[in-house]
């Protein structure tokens with residue numbers, strides 16, 4: 001097994017350390033070198049200013065706060081209903 005791989009983008013033969021790992025690939029690395037991957041990622045995010053990643057992160061952040069509040073409220077309600085349940089004669 002070779003320690004180098006050719007980038008399918010710039011066609012330069014580089015050490016495998018210059019490629020991001022990909023277990024699913026037969027060579028164990030991606031077929032595009034890190035440099036080209038980074039260039040592509042930069043180009044892509046420039047071409048897509050409202051990109052999914054950023055929006056997802058913003059959504060998750062906002063959502064996490066809402067989830068936290070909801071979870072706290074749910075826990076409180078649930079706790080109270082459990083306590084109420086304990087006061088009922090549910091063993092009859």
Ligand SMILES: [Zn+2]
Nearest residue numbers: 007010033036
């Ligand atoms: Zn390359």
